[in-house]
Amino acid sequence: MLVLSEKQLLRGTVGLGLTLGTVLLCSHVASAATFGVSWDDGSANSLQDHLDALTVSGPNIDTVGGQTGFERFTNTATGGSVSTFMFEIAGFASTNKFGVYNQSGQKAELFGGINDVSDQALISFNNGDLGVTRIPWAPGNSTGLSQSIYNGFGNVFGFYLERGDGTTFYTEKSRNGGYEQAVVYQGNNATTLQIPGKSPGLFTDNEFIIAFEDLWLGSNTDRDYQDMVIMVESVKPVPEPATILGLGLIGGALTLTRRRKNS
Ligand SMILES: [Ca+2]
Ligand SMILES: [Ca+2]
Ligand SMILES: [Ca+2]
Structure with a gap:
């Protein structure tokens, strides 16, 4: 059975969070004002x-590229x-x-x-x-x-x-x-x-x-x-929503790991 340490899990979820953040950021830029x-x-x-x-x-x-959202x-x-x-x-x-x-x-x-x-x-x-x-x-x-x-x-x-x-x-x-x-x-x-x-x-x-x-x-x-x-x-x-989603994923993963350790 594969058991991930808290550190490994955290690293994984940070990656996931960043990926999601990047995806959301890209879709955001695509919908920037014209x-x-x-x-x-x-x-x-x-x-x-x-x-x-x-x-x-x-x-x-840069009024086009500089939009922050x-x-x-x-x-x-x-x-x-x-x-x-x-x-x-x-x-x-x-x-x-x-x-x-x-x-x-x-x-x-x-x-x-x-x-x-x-x-x-x-x-x-x-x-x-x-x-x-x-x-x-x-x-x-x-x-x-x-x-x-x-x-x-x-x-x-x-x-x-x-x-x-x-x-x-x-x-x-x-x-x-x-x-x-x-x-x-x-x-x-x-x-x-x-x-x-x-x-x-x-x-x-x-x-x-x-x-x-x-x-x-x-x-x-x-x-x-x-x-x-x-x-x-x-x-x-x-x-931004992307940041909140990313932090929520990390928080959820840590809770899950702690529960596994306790049980
Ligand atoms: Ca005007
Ligand atoms: Ca106008
Ligand atoms: Ca004035």
Whole structure:
């Protein structure tokens, strides 16, 4: 009879976990968002064009190959996170809103129609409660400083875009009828970006760019993904389904081995 040691079994399941993870990752990449020609004068208005225009040095952000697929996030040790408004190129620009939502769908607005480039929102995570401070900065409008507290919001969240007609899209595909309405890029510690009004700075790996498409992909849409583009820092992606599956397999295998040893 073949008896595997815990170490051998663990090694085997890690391999299996990695294989499954790779398969899931591949299928994920295959289903990554594809871009269409923007209806906002498409020739020089792609998400790629606009990110390139903010790139001071280092490699350009790859809007196709750089998609992470991250859907949900949580806080890091500071208990705070700054979001900076980059750009929005959309017919709905004056009425679109952007914010974070929790697992039960509660929304906390970070930016509204009044906001524009360089404006910032500071999120504070306070042991289950969420505070948001919205700060307008030049260039653009200079009014609208405001603060809100969301009790019991929690600290696991995704990002949403809400249109003036109430239609809302989420970073979680499952909430959009399976369609990817947002693309998410992670900093590479190599590209220096300058958002108008801000000092140039390195796009570090605790920073993410969230770029939304505000027309549903299940219907007529231009898929330009530059309808609302925000940079967020000091947040951490929560484990992807592939990681959870892999850890579950390892945990299950260890329990099985221990039971065998005990009996
Ligand atoms: Ca657009
Ligand atoms: Ca501004
Ligand atoms: Ca669009």
